[in-house]
Amino acid sequence: xxxxxxxxxxxxxxxxxxxxxxxxxxxxxxxxxxxxxxxxxxxxxxxxxxxxxxxxxxxxxxxxxxxxxxxxxxxxxxxxxxxxxxxxxxxxxxxxxxxxxxxxxxxxxxxxxxxxxxxxxxxxxxxxxxxxxxxxxxxxxxxxxxxxxxxxxxxxxxxxxxxxxxxxxxxxxxxxxxxxxxxxxxxxxxxxxxxxxxxxxxxxxxxxxxxxxxxxxxxxxxxxxxxxxxxxxxxxxxxxxxxxxxxxxxxxxxxxxxxxxxxxxxxxxxxxxxxxxxxxxxxxxxxxxxxxxxxxxxxxxxxxxxxxxxxxxxxxxxxxxxxxxxxxxxxxxxxxxxxxxxxxxxxxxxxxxxxxxxxxxxxxxxxxxxxxxxxxxxxxxxxxxxxxxxxxxxxxxxxxxxxxx
Numbered sequence: 128x129x130x131x132x133x134x135x136x137x138x139x140x141x142x143x144x145x146x147x148x149x150x151x152x153x154x155x156x157x158x159x160x161x162x163x164x165x166x167x168x169x170x171x172x173x174x175x176x177x178x179x180x181x182x183x184x185x186x187x188x189x190x191x192x193x194x195x196x197x198x199x200x201x202x203x204x205x206x207x208x209x210x211x212x213x214x215x216x217x218x219x220x221x222x223x224x225x226x227x228x229x230x231x232x233x234x235x236x237x238x239x240x241x242x243x244x245x246x247x248x249x250x251x252x253x254x255x256x257x258x259x260x261x262x263x264x265x266x267x268x269x270x271x272x273x274x275x276x277x278x279x280x281x282x283x284x285x286x287x288x289x290x291x292x293x294x295x296x297x298x299x300x301x302x303x304x305x306x307x308x309x310x311x312x313x314x315x316x317x318x319x320x321x322x323x324x325x326x327x328x329x330x331x332x333x334x335x336x337x338x339x340x341x342x343x344x345x346x347x348x349x350x351x352x353x354x355x356x357x358x359x360x361x362x363x364x365x366x367x368x369x370x371x372x373x374x375x376x377x378x379x380x381x382x383x384x385x386x387x388x389x390x391x392x393x394x395x396x397x398x399x400x401x402x403x404x405x406x407x408x409x410x411x412x413x414x415x416x417x418x419x420x421x422x423x424x425x426x427x428x429x430x431x432x433x434x435x436x437x438x439x440x441x442x443x444x445x446x447x448x449x450x451x452x453x454x455x456x457x458x459x460x461x462x463x464x465x466x467x468x469x470x471x472x473x474x475x476x477x478x479x480x481x482x483x484x485x486x487x488x489x490x491x492x493x494x495x496x497x498x499x500x501x502x503x504x505x506x507x508x509x510x511x512x513x514x515x516x517x518x519x520x521x522x523x524x525x526x527x528x529x530x531x532x
Contacts (some may be wrong), residue, residue: 131193131471134167138181138189138467141167179466184359185253187516190351190461191471202515209381232272233451236341236424238316241270248320248349248429250276251358252463256299263307263317270314273299273307275355277322278344280330281372284365288372293329300330304338318342318427322355323402324373331418341424342451345414347441348403348431350461352469357399359464363389366397375400406437408444415448427452432474 135141136154143166145155154168166171171178181189211221230243246262249255255276266273280286280297287296300319319334321343334340349356355375360366366380377398378385388394415426428450430441438455443455460478462470 131197131377136167136192136467139170140182141165141170141178147206153420155206157402158281180359180464181467181470184464185257188254188461188463189289189465189467189470191467193471199515204515212435221223223344233425234449236451238272238342238451239314240272240427241314244270244271246273246403247461248274248276248344250320250356250463251278251360252356253283254463259278259303263289263303264310266315267307270312272318272342273313274318274320274344277320278358279319279327280333281304281324281328281374282358282369282399284368286372288328291329292327294333297333300334302337304334304340316425317344318344318425320344320346320429322346326414327373331421335422342427343418343423344427344429344452345411345418346429347406347437348433349462350432350456350474351427351465353403353473354466354469355403355430357401357464360397360399361395363397366399369399375402375410406440408440411444412448415450417489427454429454429456432457466475 129150129468132148132153133151134148135143136439143153143155144159144162144164145157147156148154149156153166155162155166162169165300167178171361182188210216214225228242231237231239246266248261249262263273280294280300283299284299285296285298286294288293304317308315317340319340319342321330325331333335333378335343360369360376363386370376370380377400378394380389380397385394418426426448428441428445430437430453431530432455433441441453441455457474
């Protein structure tokens with residue numbers, strides 16, 4: 128059984144001519160000479176670059192549609208009739224209008240939330256920029272936390288740098304913070320994420336000192352891909368500007384041959400890539416300490432859908448550093464731009480498998496190191512899944528709140 132129908136997908140705007148296809152290859156059972164196509168195989172023979180990423184960039188988010196044999200629909204909520212949790216076991220008191228979902232995260236500087244939920248990281252992709260206000264206002268009035276993703280300052284066309292190449296003014300970041308705070312009512316917080324380029328540009332210094340941001344999220348990776356963040360750029364001057372700011376841009380916009388190819392129409396767009404850091408415990412501890420000294424009240428960590436070794440490191444090091452929150456970002460997507468095959472074929476899938484892995488690792492660390500860990504669920508797309516996660520014991524899926532003795 129193939130969990131993912133190959134050779135055609137809506138994300139790539141491809142499809143088979145026939146409804147009868149070979150399950151392993153995805154090729155039509157009757158592949159016709161002269162077919163006008165539009166399966167992956169057909170399109171890749173002459174426009175293969177269009178199959179690298181879901182399209183069109185800037186107006187979609189994407190995720191793979193692999194149909195795993197186990198998911199949360201296989202779990203049912205088991206009620207009980209003896210006793211009550213969190214309220215007096217009495218017919219006049221244990222009633223559903225009395226249910227509360229209020230919670231908090233943080234070690235010393237706690238953040239209250241009305242619902243144990245966070246947004247995904249909305250970073251430098253066009254779809255995130257264009258829809259930021261909707262998320263910001265919704266998160267603020269709902270009383271949940273909002274995550275501003277990586278590279279927001281670095282790609283801002285109106286970014287101003289000081290003489291040391293550090294962020295002096297970033298209007299888009301200012302806009303994002305202001306739109307959230309305009310409707311903020313004391314519940315939830317805005318987190319600003321940092322990758323390698325953000326660190327080099329001094330994003331933490333800027334948002335803490337100038338914008339009063341209290342929570343910084345360090346980033347090890349994401350669930351949609353095992354490379355850094357990406358965007359597409361259809362202007363060569365813009366591509367050169369981003370390259371000068373320290374980003375990896377492909378193809379190289381400073382190359383004379385590429386400049387001519389762009390002018391002739393052979394190259395139509397460029398890709399801006401972020402770097403991925405490598406894990407080292409001493410470097411991680413130093414960075415947490417550095418950001419704390421800058422004035423951050425809370426530090427969180429986001430890591431990707433890595434295997435057990437990296438998962439154990441994330442949990443152990445986060446506990447040792449006494450950070451406020453750990454995000455385990457599961458594949459397969461929910462991204463503004465990631466390579467389609469990478470999104471479909473890498474990482475720990477689905478979330479219920481991550482649940483099992485985290486249960487094993489956190490249980491082991493608790494026995495060995497004596498950590499007490501309170502975990503909050505998130506990463507869901509249906510209300511019933513959220514309800515099922517609230518009933519899981521322990522509550523483990525994506526968001527960790529650390530309570531370290």
